[in-house]
Amino acid sequence: MGFSTDAIHAGQIPDPTTGAVITPIYQTSTYAQEALGKNKGYSYGRTHNLTRAALEENIAVLEKGKFGVAFSSGLAATHALMMLLKAGDNVIATNNLYGGTYRLFELNMKNFGIDFSWVDTSELKNIEEAIKPNTKMVFIETPTNPLLSLTDLVGAAKICRKNNLISVVDNTFMSPYFQNPLSFGCDIVLHSQTKYINGHSDVIGGILVTNEEKIHSKLRYVQNAFGSIPSPFDCWLVLRSTKTLAVRMERHDYNARQFANYLEKSAIAQKVYYPGLVNHPQHELARKQMRGFGGMISADFGTFTKAQKILNGVKIFTLGESLGGVESLISHPATMTHASILKEEREKMGITDSLVRFSIGIEDIEDLLEDIKNALK
Ligand code: P1T
Numbered sequence: 001m002g003f004s005t006d007a008i009h010a011g012q013i014p015d016p017t018t019g020a021v022i023t024p025i026y027q028t029s030t031y032a033q034e035a036l037g038k039n040k041g042y043s044y045g046r047t048h049n050l051t052r053a054a055l056e057e058n059i060a061v062l063e064k065g066k067f068g069v070a071f072s073s074g075l076a077a078t079h080a081l082m083m084l085l086k087a088g089d090n091v092i093a094t095n096n097l098y099g100g101t102y103r104l105f106e107l108n109m110k111n112f113g114i115d116f117s118w119v120d121t122s123e124l125k126n127i128e129e130a131i132k133p134n135t136k137m138v139f140i141e142t143p144t145n146p147l148l149s150l151t152d153l154v155g156a157a158k159i160c161r162k163n164n165l166i167s168v169v170d171n172t173f174m175s176p177y178f179q180n181p182l183s184f185g186c187d188i189v190l191h192s193q194t195k196y197i198n199g200h201s202d203v204i205g206g207i208l209v210t211n212e213e214k215i216h217s218k219l220r221y222v223q224n225a226f227g228s229i230p231s232p233f234d235c236w237l238v239l240r241s242t243k244t245l246a247v248r249m250e251r252h253d254y255n256a257r258q259f260a261n262y263l264e265k266s267a268i269a270q271k272v273y274y275p276g277l278v279n280h281p282q283h284e285l286a287r288k289q290m291r292g293f294g295g296m297i298s299a300d301f302g303t304f305t306k307a308q309k310i311l312n313g314v315k316i317f318t319l320g321e322s323l324g325g326v327e328s329l330i331s332h333p334a335t336m337t338h339a340s341i342l343k344e345e346r347e348k349m350g351i352t353d354s355l356v357r358f359s360i361g362i363e364d365i366e367d368l369l370e371d372i373k374n375a376l377k
Contacts, residue, residue: 003062003177004246011057012239013050023054025236047224051232055239056207059197062176062242063189065209067216069223070235074172074192075100076228077206081137081168081188083222084215087113089136094121096149096349097141097170098192099338105139107340121151122282127159135163140186141170143286145323146298146333146357147350148173148273150282153289157185166215172196172324177249178292182211193230195324196295198241199248203234248326251362252295258365259358259372260297268376269299270354295360296323298333304353306376307332311356313375316367323359328368331357 001009015024026049031042042048056068071077078101085091093105095118105116119126121140138160142151153169160167168188169181175196181189191197193205210216223229230238253276260274275286276293286293301307310330311319317330321337331337334353338346346352360368 010061011054051235055235063209069219071206074206093139103340124155153184201325253292256360270302271300273298316371328361329359
C-alpha cells in the first residue's frame with residue numbers, strides 16, 4: 001500500500017454499531033464486565049482504549065513497524081524507554097538533541113544510576129569507541145534539533161546489532177513520511193506526535209514503534225504500569241491528522257527548500273543548516289536515507305542583535321516553542337528549547353546566541369519570504 005492509503009485506512013475501525021467511517025472517541029474510563037472474570041477484552045481505560053489502539057496501529061504501519069505504543073508526550077515516550085534499563089546501564093546518546101531529552105537524561109535519569117555518554121553520532125566511529133561493557137542502548141536523533149546533523153542509520157544499526165545494543169531513533173523531524181529507521185535495522189522509533197504527525201499545534205503526544213515482540217511487551221507493560229497515556233480525544237485528533245501527513249510534508253519540504261535557498265543566496269545569514277542544501281556536509285547521506293529534507297531550518301545570523309531583530313520583527317512566523325505545525329514558527333534555541341544545556345556546551349555544538357530556528361509551515365512561500373525581508377528592514 002502507498003503511504004497515503006495507509007495513512008487514511010490503517011488501524012481505522014468503522015464503528016460496529018453505526019458504521020461511522022471515522023473511528024469514534026471511546027471516552028470511557030472503564031468497561032462493564034459481563035460476569036466475574038468475563039469481559040470483552042477491555043478492563044480499564046489506562047490499559048485498553050480503542051481510539052488509542054487505532055492510532056497505535058496507524059503509526060506502526062506508517063513507520064513500517066509491527067507495534068506502536070502511544071504516550072502522553074514525546075518526553076513521556078522517551079521516559080518509557082528509560083524503563084527498559086536499570087541502574088548501572090550506560091546509554092550512548094547523540095550530543096546535539098532536543099534540550100528536553102538532554103535534561104531528562106542528564107538531570108533526572110542520572111539520579112537513578114543510568115550513565116550517559118554524549119557523542120557526535122554523525123561519525124560512526126564515535127559510537128563504536130564509546131561502547132562500554134555496561135552500554136545497553138544507543139539513542140540517536142537524526143536530523144538533530146536544532147542543528148540538523150545526520151547519523152547514518154544503516155551503519156549505526158549494524159554497530160548496535162553487532163554489540164547487542166538497543167538502537168533508538170528520534171524521528172520527529174522527518175516524520176514517517178520522509179524516513180523509516182526500522183527499515184534500516186534500528187530497533188525502536190520515537191516520535192513527538194506533537195510535531196509533524198499531528199501537525200496542527202493542538203495536541204501533545206508521543207509514540208514508540210518497534211518490530212521486536214520482546215521490546216513491545218515491555219513497553220506495553222510500562223505504558224500501563226506508569227500510566228503516561230494520551231487521552232482518547234488527543235488520539236482521535238492525531239488520527240485525523242495523519243490522513244493529511246503526506247500532503248503537509250510535501251508542502252513543508254517545498255517551502256523549506258525555497259526558504260533555505262533564499263537564506264543562503266541572499267547572504268543575510270552567516271551559516272544555514274538545512275540537509276537539502278548541497279553544501280550541507282551530509283547532503284548525500286540525507287538523499288540516501290531520507291525521502292525529503294523536511295521543514296526545519298536553523299541559521300546563524302552572526303550577532304544576537306540581528307537574531308533578535310528577526311525574532312521580534314516577523315509577523316507571519318509566530319515566536320514560540322515547538323515545530324511541525326501548519327503555521328510557521330520561529331524560535332531562539334539558546335534561550336528556549338535548549339536553555340537547559342550549559343552555555344559552554346551549547347556554544348561548542350554551534351547553538352550560539354545568534355542562532356535562529358525556523359519551523360517552516362505550509363503558508364504561501366512568497367509571504368514567508370516577504371516576512372523575513374520585512375523583519376530585517
Ligand atoms: O514536547 P514533547 O511532545 O514532549 O516532545 C519532546 C521532543 C522529542 N523529540 C524532539 C526531536 C523534539 O523536538 C521534542 C520537542 N521539541 C520542542 C518542543 C521544540 O520546540 O523543539
